[in-house]
Amino acid sequence: MVLCISLAVVCASPAIAGEPTEAIRKITDKIISIVKDPALQSPEKKGEKDRLIRAAAEEIFDREEMSRRTLARHWRKRTPAEREEFMVLFEDLLQQTYIDRVKGYSGEKVLYEGEKVEGNYALVKVDIMTKQETKIPVLYRLKKKKAGWFVYDLSIEGVSLINNYRTQFNSIIMQSSFKGLIEKLKEKVGKK
Amino acid sequence: MKKLDLELGVGLFMIAGILALGYLSVRLAKMEVFGQQGYELEAIFSNSGGLKPGASVVIAGVEVGRVKSIKLDDYQALIAIHLPSRVKIQDDSIASIKTKGLIGEKYVEITPGGSDIILKGGQKIRDTQAPVDLEQLISSYVFGKL
Numbered sequence: 001m002v003l004c005i006s007l008a009v010v011c012a013s014p015a016i017a018g019e020p021t022e023a024i025r026k027i028t029d030k031i032i033s034i035v036k037d038p039a040l041q042s043p044e045k046k047g048e049k050d051r052l053i054r055a056a057a058e059e060i061f062d063r064e065e066m067s068r069r070t071l072a073r074h075w076r077k078r079t080p081a082e083r084e085e086f087m088v089l090f091e092d093l094l095q096q097t098y099i100d101r102v103k104g105y106s107g108e109k110v111l112y113e114g115e116k117v118e119g120n121y122a123l124v125k126v127d128i129m130t131k132q133e134t135k136i137p138v139l140y141r142l143k144k145k146k147a148g149w150f151v152y153d154l155s156i157e158g159v160s161l162i163n164n165y166r167t168q169f170n171s172i173i174m175q176s177s178f179k180g181l182i183e184k185l186k187e188k189v190g191k192k
Numbered sequence: 193m194k195k196l197d198l199e200l201g202v203g204l205f206m207i208a209g210i211l212a213l214g215y216l217s218v219r220l221a222k223m224e225v226f227g228q229q230g231y232e233l234e235a236i237f238s239n240s241g242g243l244k245p246g247a248s249v250v251i252a253g254v255e256v257g258r259v260k261s262i263k264l265d266d267y268q269a270l271i272a273i274h275l276p277s278r279v280k281i282q283d284d285s286i287a288s289i290k291t292k293g294l295i296g297e298k299y300v301e302i303t304p305g306g307s308d309i310i311l312k313g314g315q316k317i318r319d320t321q322a323p324v325d326l327e328q329l330i331s332s333y334v335f336g337k338l
Binding site for chain 1: 238282284286288303304305306307308318319321322324
């Protein structure tokens with residue numbers, strides 16, 4: 001089953017969209033064009049393709065916000081160096097987990113179903129129509145920073161990515177330590 | 193004289209019984225006086241999933257508060273929860289509605305966040321998760337386990 005998460009689809013909805021929706025749409029379109037680019041189809045271009053997709057994702061995902069939210073109450077005690085190390089590993093983890101699904105995009109339609117803005121926070125609702133005509137609801141949560149709107153969480157089928165990792169990271173840290181979490185992340189992404 | 197004593201005795205016993213019953217009713221119904229040394233927060237869910245007023249609010253498995261009211265607001269569930277003053281909720285906490293066991297009653301779980309901003313009375317928990325069936329399974333499948 002090709003589970004394309006939001007990042008790889010073509011907008012089919014003519015609904016009025018504000019800044020948050022446009023921010024997501026822009027990166028989504030960019031990533032789709034990278035995935036579909038014929039010049040990047042060959043196996044030796046895999047590394048470059050992955051790097052380009054990651055760079056595009058970094059334009060919309062607020063990695064510090066996401067890292068703070070997943071480490072939650074463990075964030076405050078960490079030094080800037082530890083935080084940086086964690087942020088990189090967390091990004092590696094997300095990349096590793098989702099890149100294949102993103103690259104597996106094969107024309108699924110994405111419908112931008114509307115947004116809700118409250119001050120510096122926004123919700124953007126998106127539906128992904130799979131080939132089997134099933135609808136996957138995706139909800140983006142964005143926060144407005146000086147440079148624009150950035151995503152800090154996304155929920156698929158009502159399950160939040162941040163909450164998922166927050167719970168897992170918390171239980172790993174409680175069972176071992178922050179160092180233990182770092183080690184586990186390194187192991188998972190194949191770094192020493 | 194004896195009859196008066198007896199009647200007095202029975203009367204006092206009855207009053208004591210009614211008072212005891214009253215006390216027991218209040219305790220059993222868990223009607224704590226809301227607003228006593230606490231504050232309220234709101235949270236909006238796309239679906240309350242059958243959550244009832246009086247349901248528990250839980251952090252790390254520990255009951256810390258109660259659901260005060262559930263109303264429909266703009267076709268979404270607006271839930272008010274009551275928490276004691278000593279329980280601090282960061283503004284990036286996530287509130288989710290979960291089920292006790294697999295088919296038990298619903299309750300609200302809050303996972304604390306990492307923000308330095310603490311929510312004050314009357315404010316809203318922004319990030320919420322409506323109840324999902326077999327949530328953990330889906331979560332692990334969709335997002336992968338570490």
